[in-house]
Amino acid sequence: ARAPVAATASGDEWCTHGSGAVGRRVRRFFAMHGASDGQVVAWLPPKLSDSTASDADDAGADGERENGDERDGGAGGGGLKGEDDATEEEPALWRLLHDDGDVEEVEADELEEALAAHAEARTVQQEVELILEAAWEALEMAVALYSDDDKTDTTTTTTTTTPAAANSTGSAVPPATTESLRARRLALAQAHERLADAALQNEQPERALQELTQAKRILGEMRDRGDLPADDRHLADVEFSLGLTQLQIGSATRAKEHYEQAVVLLQLRRAGFQKSAIEAEIAQLSTQAAASSSGDGASHGGIESSRSTSTEIKREIALLGEIIDDIKTRVQEISSAAAN
Numbered sequence: 259a260r261a262p263v264a265a266t267a268s269g270d271e272w273c274t275h276g277s278g279a280v281g282r283r284v285r286r287f288f289a290m291h292g293a294s295d296g297q298v299v300a301w302l303p304p305k306l307s308d309s310t311a312s313d314a315d316d317a318g319a320d321g322e323r324e325n326g327d328e329r330d331g332g333a334g335g336g337g338l339k340g341e342d343d344a345t346e347e348e349p350a351l352w353r354l355l356h357d358d359g360d361v362e363e364v365e366a367d368e369l370e371e372a373l374a375a376h377a378e379a380r381t382v383q384q385e386v387e388l389i390l391e392a393a394w395e396a397l398e399m400a401v402a403l404y405s406d407d408d409k410t411d412t413t414t415t416t417t418t419t420t421p422a423a424a425n426s427t428g429s430a431v432p433p434a435t436t437e438s439l440r441a442r443r444l445a446l447a448q449a450h451e452r453l454a455d456a457a458l459q460n461e462q463p464e465r466a467l468q469e470l471t472q473a474k475r476i477l478g479e480m481r482d483r484g485d486l487p488a489d490d491r492h493l494a495d496v497e498f499s500l501g502l503t504q505l506q507i508g509s510a511t512r513a514k515e516h517y518e519q520a521v522v523l524l525q526l527r528r529a530g531f532q533k534s535a536i537e538a539e540i541a542q543l544s545t546q547a548a549a550s551s552s553g554d555g556a557s558h559g560g561i562e563s564s565r566s567t568s569t570e571i572k573r574e575i576a577l578l579g580e581i582i583d584d585i586k587t588r589v590q591e592i593s594s595a596a597a598n
Contacts, residue, residue: 272300272353284354284372286362287385295376296356298369305348390456397453404446440485447476447492454499463506470500489530494523498585505592514592521585528578531571538568 274280279298286294352369354362364372375385450473457466474496480486481493501516 272302274300276303277301277350277352279352279369279373282373283376284369285376285380286354286356286372287375287382292382293375293380293385294356294358294360296354296360296362298352299355300353302351302353302363304350390460394453394456394460397449397456400449401446401453404442404449440480443476443480443485444492447473447480447496450476451496451499454503458503458506463503466503467500467507470496470503474500489523489527491527494520494527497523501585501588510592510596514589517585517589517592521582521589524578524582524585528575528582531575531578535568535571535575538571542568 277298280301282298284296284298286296288294349365351363351365354364354372356362374380378384450469454466454469454473457463457469477486477490477493477496481488481490486492497516497520501513501520504510504513504516
């Protein structure tokens with residue numbers, strides 16, 4: 259039985275005819291719930307603008323019938339036309355009544371997916387695989403786009419070097435790049451990392467290793483150019499991810515090397531925060547000493563600001579300490595397993 263016609267808040271009525279999708283079964287997927295089957299019980303044709311409606315009136319009855327056929331949501335063959343029409347002000351909607359009693363309203367693209375999922379008897383696992391595949395394709399496209407930008411901008415960046423533009427090995431490196439190029443290169447490295455995450459979830463550690471190696475190369479080049487601090491968190495994160503990946507591949511020795519490098523980078527970052535904490539404490543004490551000697555209480559706001567900064571820095575130091583300890587534990591476990 260079809261659901262009775264209901265009115266929306268704007269006064270528009272839902273229709274139980276005019277769309278071939280009404281009455282068909284659907285399957286939707288929801289996080290923390292899984293699959294949910296239901297049925298299309300009504301639809302709301304696309305709402306046209308006032309100017310379009312006026313043109314339709316002038317066109318006469320035949321024109322109205324033609325417009326109606328275009329917006330019928332596939333009355334004859336079950337297609338879902340009409341939502342992309344240039345004259346529409348609002349897209350068509352379809353109302354779904356789930357078997358558990360929940361009601362949902364979807365647009366054409368969501369409806370097509372729900373119809374296909376039910377027709378294919380798609381499982382949750384298959385849906386997850388499709389989502390991962392789509393995410394993978396999107397990430398690969400992002401990598402390609404950022405790579406093209408990087409090549410284009412690199413050709414316009416001067417490569418003249420000076421003695422100050424040499425890295426620790428003495429070899430010349432290009433000068434610092436513009437902020438926009440720096441941001442795109444960082445985004446490119448992160449896209450490679452996300453591809454690695456997807457590969458690991460898809461049980462493809464070798465592919466993940468390739469992506470992480472690319473990310474590490476890009477970040478290393480940025481560090482050598484001066485575009486990335488030596489203690490930047492991204493450098494430690496990619497080393498940690500490489501450690502995880504090497505473990506999945508079965509190379510405990512290489513995993514241990516990456517974990518140890520991650521520890522060094524995190525310790526360097528923590529040392530920088532510790533230095534900042536000492537500087538913040540010195541500034542706070544200096545402010546207090548100046549206020550005490552002058553008898554001026556107007557510096558209270560500055561003291562509170564220094565305390566707040568110092569507290570935030572100490573919190574970050576403590577968090578880094580926990581991460582370092584966790585990685586050290588992993589290294590010890592690898593060493594113990596190798597000894598046995």
